[in-house]
Amino acid sequence: MSDNIFENGNTVDSEMKDSADVSKDTATPELSGESSEVSAETAAVEVAGTSDPAAGEAAVAPRETAAEPVKSEGAPDAGEKKADAPKKSSSGTKKTSSGSKNSSGKKKSSSGKKKSSPGSKSASGKPSSSSKGKTTGKKKKKKVTFQRSRAEIRSQTRKTLEACAFMLPWFIGLLVFFAYPILNSLRLSFSQITKIVGWEMDFVGISNYTTIFKDSTFTSVFTSAMWQIVVYVPSIVILSMILAVLLNTKMVLRGAFRSIFFLPVLLGTGYIVQQLLGQQIDESAAAAGYEAFTSNMDRGITLPQELIVFIPDQFVSVIEAVFSEITQILWRSGVQILIFLSGLQSIPTSVYESARVDGATEWEMYWKITIPSLAPVTVLTIIYTIVDTATSDSNSMISLITTNSGESTNMALAAAMSWSYLFVVLAFVGVVLFFTRKQHSTVEQ
Amino acid sequence: MFKKAIDNLSFRFTMFKYKMSDRDTAGKYIRRLITKFILTVIKYVLIASIAFVFLYPFLYMIVTAMKSPADLSDPTVSWVPTYICSDNFVQASVALSYSRTVVNSLVVTAISTVGHLFAASLAGYGLTRYKFKLSGVLLVVLVLTIIVPPQLTAIPSYIVYAKLQLLKGWLPIILPTFFGAGLKGGIYVFIFRQFYMGVPTELEEAAKVDGCGPFSTFTRIILPMSKAPFLVNIVLSIVWHWTDTYESVLYIKDTSMQMVIARLPKLYDTLVNADKAETDAEITAANIYTEGVVMAATTLVVLPVLVIYFFLQNQFTQGVERSGIVG
Numbered sequence: 001m002s003d004n005i006f007e008n009g010n011t012v013d014s015e016m017k018d019s020a021d022v023s024k025d026t027a028t029p030e031l032s033g034e035s036s037e038v039s040a041e042t043a044a045v046e047v048a049g050t051s052d053p054a055a056g057e058a059a060v061a062p063r064e065t066a067a068e069p070v071k072s073e074g075a076p077d078a079g080e081k082k083a084d085a086p087k088k089s090s091s092g093t094k095k096t097s098s099g100s101k102n103s104s105g106k107k108k109s110s111s112g113k114k115k116s117s118p119g120s121k122s123a124s125g126k127p128s129s130s131s132k133g134k135t136t137g138k139k140k141k142k143k144v145t146f147q148r149s150r151a152e153i154r155s156q157t158r159k160t161l162e163a164c165a166f167m168l169p170w171f172i173g174l175l176v177f178f179a180y181p182i183l184n185s186l187r188l189s190f191s192q193i194t195k196i197v198g199w200e201m202d203f204v205g206i207s208n209y210t211t212i213f214k215d216s217t218f219t220s221v222f223t224s225a226m227w228q229i230v231v232y233v234p235s236i237v238i239l240s241m242i243l244a245v246l247l248n249t250k251m252v253l254r255g256a257f258r259s260i261f262f263l264p265v266l267l268g269t270g271y272i273v274q275q276l277l278g279q280q281i282d283e284s285a286a287a288a289g290y291e292a293f294t295s296n297m298d299r300g301i302t303l304p305q306e307l308i309v310f311i312p313d314q315f316v317s318v319i320e321a322v323f324s325e326i327t328q329i330l331w332r333s334g335v336q337i338l339i340f341l342s343g344l345q346s347i348p349t350s351v352y353e354s355a356r357v358d359g360a361t362e363w364e365m366y367w368k369i370t371i372p373s374l375a376p377v378t379v380l381t382i383i384y385t386i387v388d389t390a391t392s393d394s395n396s397m398i399s400l401i402t403t404n405s406g407e408s409t410n411m412a413l414a415a416a417m418s419w420s421y422l423f424v425v426l427a428f429v430g431v432v433l434f435f436t437r438k439q440h441s442t443v444e445q
Numbered sequence: 446m447f448k449k450a451i452d453n454l455s456f457r458f459t460m461f462k463y464k465m466s467d468r469d470t471a472g473k474y475i476r477r478l479i480t481k482f483i484l485t486v487i488k489y490v491l492i493a494s495i496a497f498v499f500l501y502p503f504l505y506m507i508v509t510a511m512k513s514p515a516d517l518s519d520p521t522v523s524w525v526p527t528y529i530c531s532d533n534f535v536q537a538s539v540a541l542s543y544s545r546t547v548v549n550s551l552v553v554t555a556i557s558t559v560g561h562l563f564a565a566s567l568a569g570y571g572l573t574r575y576k577f578k579l580s581g582v583l584l585v586v587l588v589l590t591i592i593v594p595p596q597l598t599a600i601p602s603y604i605v606y607a608k609l610q611l612l613k614g615w616l617p618i619i620l621p622t623f624f625g626a627g628l629k630g631g632i633y634v635f636i637f638r639q640f641y642m643g644v645p646t647e648l649e650e651a652a653k654v655d656g657c658g659p660f661s662t663f664t665r666i667i668l669p670m671s672k673a674p675f676l677v678n679i680v681l682s683i684v685w686h687w688t689d690t691y692e693s694v695l696y697i698k699d700t701s702m703q704m705v706i707a708r709l710p711k712l713y714d715t716l717v718n719a720d721k722a723e724t725d726a727e728i729t730a731a732n733i734y735t736e737g738v739v740m741a742a743t744t745l746v747v748l749p750v751l752v753i754y755f756f757l758q759n760q761f762t763q764g765v766e767r768s769g770i771v772g
Binding site for chain 2: 159160162163165166167168169170172173174176177178180181182184185188243246247249251255257258259260261262263264265266267326327330331338339341342383387390391398401402405411414415418419421422425426429
């Protein structure tokens with residue numbers, strides 16, 4: 001589905017070239033698919049002479065991937081797949097210049113890799129893989145091969161150039177606005193600012209890190225932020241899944257409700273929401289336990305006065321704290337509800353109908369159909385929620401970093417804080433990705 | 446006989462759509478009806494209450510904005526103000542310098558959105574259509590750009606801008622968006638990527654056969670069909686840039702170029718100080734605003750975004766479904 005489209009144009013070319021290449025090498029008779037593969041491999045090793053593991057893999061790859069043209073993109077979490085992926089993408093269905101992608105322009109190595117194509121060709125049933133057909137075309141196509149392979153190489157570089165042209169703005173932005181500041185910040189976290197005007201730094205090792213971890217404010221805010229991630233993320237994901245399923249059913253005013261549920265995103269997860277819900281970030285209060293918020297009782301959702309009279313005092317504060325937490329959780333699940341809704345709508349209704357015919361109840365259908373279909377969406381949502389919770393403006397950790405980076409004496413400390421925080425967030429995301437490898441490979445198509 | 450009666454009745458209650466099947470006894474059918482009815486009631490109650498939780502701050506904001514100072518200190522007036530106090534809005538618009546800052550915000554948001562769309566569509570297309578060794582690595586890098594909070598890169602970015610002499614006006618906010626690096630810029634690339642992965646390659650192959658180069662394939666074929674992710678990204682970009690309190694405050698020090706939301710934190714701070722101020726003299730000296738004014742200011746800040754969302758909302762939800770964000 002996501003093959004390199006500009007490779008497909010070369011199908012015709014390389015087919016002719018393949019036959020020409022094979023005909024050139026008289027040492028290996030072409031019989032059936034398997035033996036041609038074996039011979040292809042040995043021939044590749046002999047002819048190519050370069051210790052290119054890709055050649056051997058290319059010979060093996062077409063066999064496996066003839067049935068899986070879809071999984072063509074290298075998954076980022078498997079380094080070894082990266083070398084396979086470029087080959088799989090093309091040799092899966094279009095047995096084209098899989099080898100030429102990695103070819104260094106040497107004619108011999110490219111012809112060696114082309115040997116893999118006969119294997120896939122016979123797999124797709126082309127008649128020209130028989131030896132007899134090739135030997136007849138041998139003499140005519142010899143010279144054509146040479147020109148075509150150079151054209152292949154030229155088109156290969158041209159393709160790469162096109163790719164670079166498309167991604168150029170993003171590359172530049174990445175380098176200038178992301179990579180350089182990040183590395184600079186890393187350097188900053190290991191040093192101390194000596195002169196403010198010129199931003200000069202003095203390398204001091206890990207003293208910044210030891211300083212912040214000894215500071216009680218930082219550790220309390222740090223643990224509260226961790227606690228926040230651990231508690232909020234599952235609640236948000238589960239709650240938004242339930243709400244999305246509810247919203248997906250037929251009901252009156254469904255469109256209106258969907259718009260209402262997206263309102264939190266409009267107001268932004270930052271400042272306005274914080275104020276409207278009556279929460280204030282107070283760092284000194286953060287030192288007192290993991291509750292990093294103090295709620296302003298005048299605003300925000302509280303129990304009506306009449307009810308409070310009936311409930312004993314300790315319960316009131318607990319209940320109100322629970323209410324405020326629930327409000328926070330609900331308020332941060334706007335985007336997630338939307339994502340789940342779209343995921344739900346991509347499940348075909350025919351599945352539900354056939355299940356109903358088979359006699360499944362609604363509850364069973366929910367567990368057996370809806371939730372498994374939502375698996376990749378759930379992974380995406382979990383990652384997004386972790387990122388959103390960790391980096392939203394109302395996070396106590398973020399505000400601590402912000403205030404500290406405002407004072408010039410503390411900038412290195414702020415950098416050290418951000419890096420340790422980032423490390424933990426990355427660890428969370430890595431753990432989630434690790435445990436959901438099976439699902440998220442479809443997301444990362 | 447009973448069954449027949451219920452059968453006749455069930456034609457009337459078509460909204461239930463629960464007809465009696467042959468295997469149903471009358472009792473079972475009635476039980477099923479009642480269960481469904483109770484569940485529906487519970488469903489509506491649940492959704493309505495959660496919708497209330499979402500709507501409550503809005504309602505509170507609007508109602509409080511309309512209350513005069515007399516109403517604010519009057520404990521008996523809670524949800525219905527005695528009259529609509531327009532003075533709040535006047536004071537709020539003066540405090541925010543509304544006419545100027547709204548224009549600023551509009552300009553910055555519009556240009557940033559264009560920049561995001563430009564860079565993200567190109568980058569998303571490049572990421573999906575070209576497979577080379579680095580494309581997996583680039584995807585990881587893209588996810589990293591999303592995960593890293595802007596606070597981490599903000600101060601060093603400030604240094605970079607200072608060195609490149611780019612600290613003029615809105616440039617630090619607008620320029621990175623054209624390179625895919627602005628506020629939450631990676632998410633737009635991701636959305637485009639997810640969408641383009643679902644687009645079959647046949648159209649592009651046909652275009653190539655007809656002689657289109659890659660770039661004109663992009664502009665003539667891909668872009669017109671990408672209405673869905675464009676819409677999603679436009680809404681998200683507008684919302685995030687309009688309500689951004691971090692970058693806008695960090696890079697813009699000149700009050701004449703401020704965005705409309707930059708003034709809001711100061712207004713809220715005056716409110717906090719009002720709780721601490723003891724005498725009336727202190728209040729007037731510090732130019733402290735009442736809560737009504739602050740809420741009016743919030744309403745004014747949020748209003749344009751609400752209007753835009755109101756007009757785009759239907760297409761936006763459809764766009765999210767069609768853009769294939771979800772695998």
